[in-house]
Amino acid sequence: MALPAHLTLEIVTPDRAIAHEQVDEVEIPGAEGYFGVLPGHTPLLASLQVGELWYRKAGEIYYLSIAFGFAEVLPDRVTILAQIAERADEIDVTRAEEEKRRAEAQLSRRPSDADLERARISMLKALVRLRVATKARSRV
Numbered sequence: 001m002a003l004p005a006h007l008t009l010e011i012v013t014p015d016r017a018i019a020h021e022q023v024d025e026v027e028i029p030g031a032e033g034y035f036g037v038l039p040g041h042t043p044l045l046a047s048l049q050v051g052e053l054w055y056r057k058a059g060e061i062y063y064l065s066i067a068f069g070f071a072e073v074l075p076d077r078v079t080i081l082a083q084i085a086e087r088a089d090e091i092d093v094t095r096a097e098e099e100k101r102r103a104e105a106q107l108s109r110r111p112s113d114a115d116l117e118r119a120r121i122s123m124l125k126a127l128v129r130l131r132v133a134t135k136a137r138s139r140v
Helices: 093-108 113-139
Strands: 007-012 017-023 025-030 033-037 044-048 051-057 060-074 077-087
Touching: 007 025, 017 051, 017 077, 025 044, 025 060, 025 077, 051 113, 060 113, 077 113, 093 113
Parallel strands: 007 077
Antiparallel strands: 007 017, 025 033, 025 051, 044 060, 051 060, 060 077
């Protein structure tokens, strides 16, 4: 049996479908670390962490900010069910910078363990969103 030439990438959040495309390669922020997927990949189910997802399509790379959820990988398909996902061009940089400032302020106040974890996740999401937005803008 021949390997598939492309992957069908589907990215869905509770609010909307973000992507449904034929792609050449995907890198996903798994809970155990980032992992890459090429056509013909072994089937896999992974939980997602806050991070940057990118995919390559016809030599061009596209970036998204992802937070939590699951990835199902099949030899010819990758399905991402994310709690939060934003394309780089959708990210409001001003809002992400404000989110980062709020998280920094909360972290500096010696929060309780639960508040510390919330502030850490908020900071991580803001930093990823800023990184993704910066990468997309630097390509233009």
